[in-house]
Amino acid sequence: MRAPIFQLDAFTTRRFAGNPAAVVVLDRFLDDALLQAVAAENNLAETAFVVPSEGRYRLRWFTPTVEVPLCGHATLAAGAVVIERLEPGRDSVVFDTASGPLTVGREDTGYRMDLPARTVRAVPPSPALSAALGVTPVETVTDGYNYLALLAGAGDVRSLQPDLAAIACLDRTGVVVTAAGDGTYDFVSRYFAPAKGIPEDPVTGGAHCALVPFWAARIGKDAFFAYQASRRGGELTCRLHGDRVRLHGSCVFYLDGSIEV
Known part of the structure; x- marks a missing residue:
């Protein structure tokens, strides 16, 4: 069978920055081993698989090595695919996921996304x-x-050179490092998850589900302009809204094609 890819x-306004994600559109979820093989073949931080379902979409995410319960940047990318390619003119879409229903909607020049804090x-x-x-x-x-x-x-966040093999052996699946921002940013961060096949994730929506409440409690704000200081880098506008985190970012299309499985 052939499927669109x-x-x-994501989280950038220019190509070759932000966090790349693949989005594969299926009429049904294939065997888990096959989905994992496709994600490994793509060899990106995440591959999102979307399946239409009664006006909504079902969504799953795979790194090159494992399925994950939440991925922000690939959800943003999947929303852009639905709104810009699958159903042009649609303003928002709801994805049913392992982390509950997630909404992506058009906003200004980008998209807003609602995730669980x-x-x-x-x-x-x-x-x-x-x-x-x-x-x-600290x-x-x-x-x-x-x-x-x-x-x-x-500066400590930006210059950090961790031992990725040692991080992979810790008792958590990833490590977020953060510090108060410099310049126009409220805070900066980086994310390392070699145990999940992601040595360093360029821009991580899921990490900001923890970063936003963490910084809200520290500095008494609920809205932030954040920067993930990976080599590619990415900017996120974030807001804590009750038990949800709202992220805003842009996406740039790089590739339209099909896969054969």
């Missing part, structure tokens, strides 16, 4: 985490999936 750069809790300092990062965090919390490590300054 799109590749987009993640509660963070403080954890004791971890020598293994400090060794993996090569720096001792504070460490967890959102249940990842460690979130507060560093002293934005």
